[in-house]
Amino acid sequence: MTKVLHIHPETPQPRLVREAVEVLRGGGLIAYPTDTTYALGCGIGEKAALDRLVRLRRLDDKHQFTLLCQDLSALAPYAKVENSDYRLLKAHTPGAYTWILRGTNEVPRRLMHPKKRTIGIRVPEHVICQALLAEMGEPIMTSTLLLPGDEYPLTDPVDIRNVLDGHVDLIIDGGFGGMTETSVISLADGTGPEVIRAGAGALDSIH
Template sequence: MAQYFEIHPDNPQPRLINRAADIVRNGGVIIYPTDTCYALGCQIGEKSAMERIRQIRRLDDKHPFTLICRDLSDISTYARIDNQDYRLLKSLTPGAYTFVYEATKQVPRRLLHPKRRAIGIRVPDTPIARALLGELGQPLLTTTLILPGDTQPLNDTYEMREQLAHCVDLIIDGGHCGNLPTTVIDMTGDMPQVLRIGKGDASLFTAALDA
């Protein structure tokens, strides 16, 4: 049965953040709020936890995961970013974007698409997620909390407890955070490609493509 923490969305209680980080370090799967919607997360190198997330969402091995990072220094560890892109990311993070880049060797192969060595990365603009990432000292492997058959992320923590209490180790209730996922931008080609329009303003990238 999952533990349940009510954490203040603006002033996260350090005691609860520490306990949440311990659950992740011990191989747990958590539900936590971001600046876009609720997400499932686990430690990067925890294969069994990653498989549990796949089972919850019924994902195949081609579905991309995202690394949610504390800051740009984390991003540069896991993704190959040139100076021009670094300046772009600096202007748009933290924020509601996921950027897809070629992965570095620091990213375990099992997190990547079988035919493509790329990884989604993002820096959230929300105190709970950033406090948790700071306590962990490394990114979280994450994916949006969309249940099989649904078209929108689950955002009611009561429903999460009803449906997922036996599937995860912790549910963090950080209040309402919406149900619109990130805007996803593929940065692996010559030009940025908008893969999904979400909460982040995609006009900068669509304008570049239309020019």
């Protein structure tokens, strides 16, 4: 049976945050709220947890994985960023954006796009996410909680519990989530931002 932690979305209880991070460090797979939708997450090097996530979402080998980072300094070991792109990132983080960047050798090969060698980077504006990342001390591998056959991500913690019970190790109930995913912006080819997906992040200032 999957454990459920009710963590306050504005004042996360430190004891419960530590408990959630212990699950991540122990190789577990969790469902948790972000500033856009609920997501699935695991530790960067946890291959078994990642394999479970892939099976749960039925992802193919071309899926672009994302690292959830506490701030821009946390992405430095994992992604290559040009100075001009860094200014754009700084102006839009934290926020509802996923940035596609060229990955470094620190990123496990299974997380990078097999041909493009890219990795998604996301700095969330959500108190629970930030508390998890601060306690974790490193990025979390993350993927939207959008299950096969569903048009929208699951938003109601009760529904999430009913659907995911037995499939994940922990569900963080932080209240209702959103249905709109992040805006995805690629900076991978060095020619300026390319909008891959329009989502929750405003695009009028992306140039």
